Amino acid sequence: MVAAATMFSRIRKRADLENTAYIDDHAEIGPLCEESYFELWDILISLLGDEGPWERLTVNTTANTETIAIPEDEGIYRVLRVDFRPSAGLSFIPIIRGNLASDPLDSVARPWGAGVSGPRYYARRSTRMGGVSPNYFSWNFYFDPIPAAVYPVRITFVPPPPVVAAGGSYVSFPEEWPEFVIPDVCAKLAAKQESDPAPFEAERERVRQRIERYAKPHNQAGPSFISNQRAFQPNEREDIQDGFWERR
Secondary structure, three states, X not given: OEEHHHHHXXXXXXXXXXXXOOOOHHHHHHHHHHHHHHHHHHHHHHHHHHHOOOEEEEEEOOOOOOEEEEOHHHOOOEXXXXXXXXXXXXXXXXXXXXXXXXXXXXXXXXXXXXXXXXXXXOOOXXXXXXXXXXXXXXXXXXXXXXXXXXXXXXXXXXXXXXXXXXXXXEEEEOOOOHHHHXXXXXXXHHHHOOOOOHHHXXXXXXXXXXXXXXXXXXXXXXXXXXXXXXXXXXXXXXXXXXXXXXXX
């Protein structure tokens, strides 16, 4: 983790805002860092795919109630899948109908069609989560048909980036790619000062390209490529070479 004071100092130096009360660390720079880490978190989660961090939470339905409300302090950042267990002793199975809604959006539940089958993966994520700022979103899960009994529901989700705060102040930020966050925040501060944010934006995009190049998942146990051994075998028909062995 990077100490908040260290992050704020690096940003002030880069933005040429040292020894000035023009902006406040915890009231202004801190929330900008937090929002930037949200964007970075989305990039990393999308790149990592199955190798990204995930956690599980099990809650229970209420008989004759269509909604399960998940409070904001559970830390659900992005929902990956939802499963339920029909009775004790049985395995969890994917829920193939449902709708996700966030309280402030006043979304209306719309059940999926009966033709949907298999696990359901959600691209939806919470707009804000964690840190010291207000208005973090809770989650509502609507079920159709309405559960007639109590059923365990297992939610697999991506946690928020580990921004640590205490007593209304930022304590530390993730150490993952701070060089993406610093120019991103500096660009926003430059815009506030009515100066040119372009150099900082160019640096941020350069780091984004590095992230996309180096942060992809790597299976250390497998080869980096699969060679086409059939092409070197005798009596093999060339007309059946369809590139199957080059697939990964």
